[in-house]
Amino acid sequence: MKRQILLIFLSFSSLCLSQETSQDSYKKRVLESTELDLITSYYKQDGKNAAVTGGIGTEELTDYAGSIVVAIPLNDDDVLTLNAGISAYTSASSSNINPFDGNSSADPYVASTGASKSDTWLNFKANYSHSSDDRNSKWNGNISVSSEYDYFSMGAGIGFTKLINEKNTELNANFQAFFDSWKLIYPIELRPFENPPPNSIPDFGGVPGYLPDFNPHSEKNRNSYALELGVSQVFSKKAQGILLIDLVSQHGLLSTPFQRVYFNDATDYYFDGFHLADDIEQLPNSRFRASIGGRFNFYLNEVVVLRTFYRFYSDDWGITSHTTSIEVPIKLNQKFTIYPSWRYYQQSEADYFAPYNLHLSSKNYYTSDYDLSNFHSNQLGIGVRYTDIFAKARIWKAGLKNIDMFYHNYNRNSSFEASIVTLSFNFILD
Amino acid sequence: MYTRLLLTCFATVLLSSCVAVKEYDKMYLSDPDMLLSLKKSKKYVTTFHSYREAAVGSNGGNTGGGCGCN
Numbered sequence: 420m421k422r423q424i425l426l427i428f429l430s431f432s433s434l435c436l437s438q439e440t441s442q443d444s445y446k447k448r449v450l451e452s453t454e455l456d457l458i459t460s461y462y463k464q465d466g467k468n469a470a471v472t473g474g475i476g477t478e479e480l481t482d483y484a485g486s487i488v489v490a491i492p493l494n495d496d497d498v499l500t501l502n503a504g505i506s507a508y509t510s511a512s513s514s515n516i517n518p519f520d521g522n523s524s525a526d527p528y529v530a531s532t533g534a535s536k537s538d539t540w541l542n543f544k545a546n547y548s549h550s551s552d553d554r555n556s557k558w559n560g561n562i563s564v565s566s567e568y569d570y571f572s573m574g575a576g577i578g579f580t581k582l583i584n585e586k587n588t589e590l591n592a593n594f595q596a597f598f599d600s601w602k603l604i605y606p607i608e609l610r611p612f613e614n615p616p617p618n619s620i621p622d623f624g625g626v627p628g629y630l631p632d633f634n635p636h637s638e639k640n641r642n643s644y645a646l647e648l649g650v651s652q653v654f655s656k657k658a659q660g661i662l663l664i665d666l667v668s669q670h671g672l673l674s675t676p677f678q679r680v681y682f683n684d685a686t687d688y689y690f691d692g693f694h695l696a697d698d699i700e701q702l703p704n705s706r707f708r709a710s711i712g713g714r715f716n717f718y719l720n721e722v723v724v725l726r727t728f729y730r731f732y733s734d735d736w737g738i739t740s741h742t743t744s745i746e747v748p749i750k751l752n753q754k755f756t757i758y759p760s761w762r763y764y765q766q767s768e769a770d771y772f773a774p775y776n777l778h779l780s781s782k783n784y785y786t787s788d789y790d791l792s793n794f795h796s797n798q799l800g801i802g803v804r805y806t807d808i809f810a811k812a813r814i815w816k817a818g819l820k821n822i823d824m825f826y827h828n829y830n831r832n833s834s835f836e837a838s839i840v841t842l843s844f845n846f847i848l849d
Numbered sequence: 850m851y852t853r854l855l856l857t858c859f860a861t862v863l864l865s866s867c868v869a870v871k872e873y874d875k876m877y878l879s880d881p882d883m884l885l886s887l888k889k890s891k892k893y894v895t896t897f898h899s900y901r902e903a904a905v906g907s908n909g910g911n912t913g914g915g916c917g918c919n
Binding site: 456458460462464484486488584585586587645647651653655656657659660661663664665667708709710711712713714716718724726728730732734736738740742748756764766769790791796800802806823825827829835837839841843845 | 869870871872875878881883884890894897900901903905906907
């Protein structure tokens with residue numbers, strides 16, 4: 420499979436390289452003026468298979484997110500793009516890291532009021548790009564940092580783009596690395612067993628016999644390395660496509676320390692009616708992920724455009740998946756376009772997945788995270804874009820060019836459902 | 850078998866399609882809806898997919914960083 424992918428990519432690239440014939444002499448400014456994007460979203464999900472409570476329980480989560488993206492032309496050739504984002508969420512399943520809040524009986528289907536019920540994620544990214552005089556090649560580099568209470572991530576990347584065949588073929592290569600670290604937070608009932616005082620028998624709530632075989636993680640870091648190769652091609656005056664290959668290698672702590680697991684061959688213990696964890700999720704400390712995907716866009720006529728996408732994904736945890744989507748922008752007039760879309764996704768389950776209370780303690784790896792289960796999903800979307808190419812509407816020194824609003828509804832063949840609304844504004848600055 | 854067949858068909862289409870459309874003929878291709886890159890306004894949708902699904906990559910979205918664990 421890997422050999423086939425590489426063969427296709429290399430043969431396509433070499434053929435297109437051989438067709439390079441001419442270069443443009445006209446030098447156009449890469450970005451005419453500073454652009455500002457304000458992007459906001461509201462996300463809501465619910466389900467009955469929370470990983471924090473071992474595959475049962477509420478997955479209710481709401482998230483408000485916003486980001487500002489500023490693209491600044493530094494000169495004719497160079498562009499600096501700055502991206503700052505914030506996301507504030509409340510999660511019922513996370514709240515049940517400690518379900519014993521004293522307000523009511525502990526229940527995986529009811530949110531607790533503990534500190535872990537909400538968090539804020541902050542993100543900053545800077546990207547610098549330089550284009551050659553003939554605009555046929557471009558280098559870019561980026562750095563990023565993101566932080567939330569129990570997770571910190573730093574990233575860096577470089578990329579190269581080459582346009583050939585009279586700018587009808589584009590070759591891309593990007594490499595990205597992320598260096599992440601966890602603050603290890605375990606389910607409340609396992610904490611007495613994390614670092615028990617010497618010569619003492621750890622205990623949680625005086626539950627007789629509850630002595631789980633729990634070993635805290637020694638690893639706190641997670642490193643990810645991603646290589647993306649892409650070839651885009653103009654097929655005709657109305658059709659173009661792109662082929663993308665992503666290879667991702669991850670190492671370190673890949674399991675989530677506060678996700679409970681229950682064994683079928685272990686005695687069940689309860690406190691306040693809540694099933695106490697037998698262990699936490701255990702997953703291998705490495706994962707290799709590969710995907711190959713393509714987009715094909717066709718300008719049907721002045722009203723309708725077809726945007727299609729397909730991706731095949733596989734990893735060494737035993738998951739394979741297929742993703743396909745279609746979006747059909749329909750231009751109502753010069754200012755308004757609507758965007759109906761449909762997306763289908765299907766994946767097989769990881770080798771280490773089993774539902775609630777069905778794992779065996781003799782295994783090395785186990786998870787009841789339904790994001791790693793066998794499922795398929797459908798997503799329907801609708802959106803509208805307002806465009807003013809002259810950016811006449813002004814706010815101080817900014818001219819409003821676009822407003823986008825999208826709604827997507829996502830349904831799995833299980834109990835899981837999610838909805839997201841995004842609203843974004845694109846301004847041109849004087 | 851089907852995957853091989855699909856890949857072969859896809860490769861054949863690509864290999865036979867390296868035409869050269871002149872810059873002045875790219876009016877339709879320059880339409881914002883014809884862009885092959887990910888729309889900025891869709892970035893949060895792609896992010897939630899990468900958290901709730903195992904698959905990542907090949908869509909211009911993030912392929913690492915962040916736990917996505919809630």
